Amino acid sequence: MDTDDSTIQTAGSKEPHTKGARLLRGAAVGLGTAIAALGAAELTAGIDRRFASPITQVGNRVIDAAPPWLKTFAIETFGTNDKPILIGSVIVILALFAIGLGVLSRTRLAVATAGAALFGVAGMASAVAGVGGAAAAVPSLVGGVIAVLTMRFLAHRAWPSQPPEHAKPEAGPAPVELESPTIHRHTGDPVVGLTSTDRRGFLRAAAAISLVGVGAAASGRRLRGRFDAAVDRAKVILPKARRPLPPALPERFAAGVDGSTPFFTSNAEFYRVDTALEVPQVELDTWTLRISGMVDQELTFTYAELLARDLVEADVTLTCVSNEVGGRLAGTARWLGVPLSELLAEAGVQSNADQIVGRSVDGYTCGFPVDVVDDTRTALVVIGMNGEPLPVNHGFPARLLVAGLYGFVSATKWLSEIEVTRFDQFDQYWVPRGWAAQAPIKTLSRIDTPAALGKIKAGRHPIAGVAWAQTRGIDRVEVQVDDGSWVDAELKPVPNSETWRQWVLPWDFTPGSHTITCRATDSTGALQIQDRAAPRPDGASGWHSVVTLVS
Numbered sequence: 326m327d328t329d330d331s332t333i334q335t336a337g338s339k340e341p342h343t344k345g346a347r348l349l350r351g352a353a354v355g356l357g358t359a360i361a362a363l364g365a366a367e368l369t370a371g372i373d374r375r376f377a378s379p380i381t382q383v384g385n386r387v388i389d390a391a392p393p394w395l396k397t398f399a400i401e402t403f404g405t406n407d408k409p410i411l412i413g414s415v416i417v418i419l420a421l422f423a424i425g426l427g428v429l430s431r432t433r434l435a436v437a438t439a440g441a442a443l444f445g446v447a448g449m450a451s452a453v454a455g456v457g458g459a460a461a462a463v464p465s466l467v468g469g470v471i472a473v474l475t476m477r478f479l480a481h482r483a484w485p486s487q488p489p490e491h492a493k494p495e496a497g498p499a500p501v502e503l504e505s506p507t508i509h510r511h512t513g514d515p516v517v518g519l520t521s522t523d524r525r526g527f528l529r530a531a532a533a534i535s536l537v538g539v540g541a542a543a544s545g546r547r548l549r550g551r552f553d554a555a556v557d558r559a560k561v562i563l564p565k566a567r568r569p570l571p572p573a574l575p576e577r578f579a580a581g582v583d584g585s586t587p588f589f590t591s592n593a594e595f596y597r598v599d600t601a602l603e604v605p606q607v608e609l610d611t612w613t614l615r616i617s618g619m620v621d622q623e624l625t626f627t628y629a630e631l632l633a634r635d636l637v638e639a640d641v642t643l644t645c646v647s648n649e650v651g652g653r654l655a656g657t658a659r660w661l662g663v664p665l666s667e668l669l670a671e672a673g674v675q676s677n678a679d680q681i682v683g684r685s686v687d688g689y690t691c692g693f694p695v696d697v698v699d700d701t702r703t704a705l706v707v708i709g710m711n712g713e714p715l716p717v718n719h720g721f722p723a724r725l726l727v728a729g730l731y732g733f734v735s736a737t738k739w740l741s742e743i744e745v746t747r748f749d750q751f752d753q754y755w756v757p758r759g760w761a762a763q764a765p766i767k768t769l770s771r772i773d774t775p776a777a778l779g780k781i782k783a784g785r786h787p788i789a790g791v792a793w794a795q796t797r798g799i800d801r802v803e804v805q806v807d808d809g810s811w812v813d814a815e816l817k818p819v820p821n822s823e824t825w826r827q828w829v830l831p832w833d834f835t836p837g838s839h840t841i842t843c844r845a846t847d848s849t850g851a852l853q854i855q856d857r858a859a860p861r862p863d864g865a866s867g868w869h870s871v872v873t874l875v876s
C-alpha cells in the first residue's frame with residue numbers, strides 16, 4: 326500500500342514533516358470537517374420548521390442534564406449571558422474534539438472517521454431526546470454524513486503517505502468505504518511529508534470547504550428566519566378586554582424619584598428567564614391549546630377562538646424564584662387573557678385532581694394547585710402584554726400567568742397544553758432538579774435608590790424601592806439606617822394586591838458610609854423573613870441592605 330509514497334516524493338520539493346506542521350494540518354482536517362458538517366446541518370435546518378440545529382439540540386440536553394449547582398453557578402456568574410456562553414462552550418468543545426480527530430486521522434483514519442460520525446449521532450440523539458421528534462434529527466443526520474465524507478476527503482489530502490483511495494481527488498469527497506484500521510496504522514513517523522504542491526492543494530481544499538461551510542450555516546440561519554413567529558405576531562389585532570381597566574397611570578403608583586423603578590415594566594425591559602436556547606417560533610395557523618387529563622371533556626382551542634372570547638385585563642407583578650434578595654427578576658405588566666377558571670370549568674375538572682400542569686411547545690412544564698384557580702386571584706391564559714400581542718420572548722402566542730406564584734411553577738410560555746393531573750402523578754420540569762413543587766411568592770422588599778456602593782452628597786435624599794407579596798399585598802415598609810430605629814416609609818397606591826408596591830422615605834444623610842436596610846410587612850401582618858435563604862428550593866428570603874458613601 327505504501328507504494329503511493331514514491332509518486333508523492335517525485336513531485337515538487339519535499340517539505341520537512343515537523344510535529345508542529347502535523348498538528349496544524351491535523352487541526353485543519355478536524356476544523357474543516359466540523360465546519361463542513363455544521364454548515365450542512367444548519368443549511369438543512371433551514372429547510373423545514375420541524376428540523377433543528379444540532380448545536381441548540383446538544384445545548385438543550387446540556388441544560389436539561391446540568392446539575393443544580395452548575396446551573397446556579399452559570400446564572401450567578403454569567404447572568405442572562407448564560408445562553409450565549411453555553412452555545413460558545415458547546416462550539417469550543419466541539420472544535421477541540423474535531424482538532425483531536427483531525428490529528429488522529431493521520432494514524433487512525435478509521436477511528437477518526439468513526440469520531441466524525443459520532444458528531445452526527447450525538448446531534449441526532451440530542452434531537453430525538455427533545456420534543457421535536459425524528460424530524461428534529463434530520464440536520465444532524467446530514468451533518469454526520471458530511472462529517473464522514475469531509476474527514477476522509479481532507480485526511481487523504483493532508484496525509485498523502487496513506488493509501489491512494491482518492492483516485493479522482495478533484496471530483497469531490499472520497500466515497501465512504503469500510504476498511505481495516507490496520508491499513509493506516511503507521512508505527513513511527515511517516516518518512517514522507519507533503520510536497521509544497523500537495524500542501525497548497527490541501528490548504529486550498531480545507532479553506533474552500535470551510536468557506537462553503539460557513540456560507541451554508543449563514544444561509545441556513547437566514548432561511549430559518551422565515552419561520553420567525555414575529556411575522557405572525559405582527560398580523561395579530563388584539564381585541565379589547567370586555568371590561569377594560571382604567572388607563573394605566575404609572576405616575577400614580579410610582580415612587581417617582583430619581584433611581585426608582587418604573588411601576589409598569591416595558592416589554593423590552595421585562596426580565597426573561599427560560600430554558601429555551603432558541604426561542605420557540607410558534608406557527609399561529611397550526612397552534613392549538615389543548616385542555617387534557619382529568620377532565621370530563623378534553624377541549625382544544627385555536628388562537629382565533631381564544632381571541633373571540635371575553636378577555637380580562639389584570640395588572641400583575643411576575644417574579645422569578647431565582648431572584649436574589651435585592652435582585653431584579655421581577656416585572657409588572659398589564660396582561661390580557663382568558664380566565665383559566667372559565668376554560669377549566671368548560672372542560673370539567675374531576676374532583677380527585679389537585680394539580681394543573683402547563684406544558685410548552687418546547688416540553689417545559691409548570692404545575693400549580695387546582696385550588697388557586699378557584700379563588701379570586703388572577704389566573705389567565707395570557708395573549709396580550711402591555712397592550713401588545715404577547716412578545717415572542719415572553720411566550721407568543723399564549724402563556725399562563727397565576728398571580729402570587731413564582732414563574733417556574735405557574736407561567737409556562739409558548740403554552741400548548743393544560744393538563745389536569747395530580748401532584749403524586751406528575752413532577753413539573755424543575756421538581757426533579759431540586760426545586761419545590763409548591764412555590765408561593767415570599768414577601769420581599771428592595772432598595773432601588775441610593776444605589777449600592779453609590780456616592781452621594783450629604784443632605785436630604787430619598788430612599789426608595791419596591792416591595793411585593795402578590796395576592797396578599799404590602800401593608801408596611803420600614804427602613805433602618807445604620808443602627809437607628811426602624812422608620813415607616815410612605816407607601817404609594819397600588820391598583821390591586823397582585824402588584825409590587827413602591828415606597829419612598831426622604832432621609833438627611835450625614836457624611837460617612839451608611840448601611841440602609843428595608844423590610845416589608847404583608848396585609849396578613851407577617852413580617853418579611855429576616856433569615857437569609859438562597860433561591861433554591863422555593864425562593865430567596867432576607868432583608869435587603871445597601872451601603873451608601875456620603876461625602
Ligand SMILES: Nc1nc2c(c(=O)[nH]1)N[C@H]1C(S)=C(S)[C@@H](COP(=O)(O)O)O[C@H]1N2
Nearest residue numbers: 596597598599600645685689732733736738
Ligand atoms: N416554556 C417555558 N416557560 C417558562 C419558563 C421556561 O423555561 N420555559 N420559565 C419560567 C420561569 S422560571 C419564569 S420566572 C417565567 C419568566 O417569564 P418571562 O421570561 O416572561 O419574564 O417564565 C416561566 N415560563
Ligand SMILES: [Mo]
Nearest residue numbers: 645646732733
Ligand atoms: Mo423563574
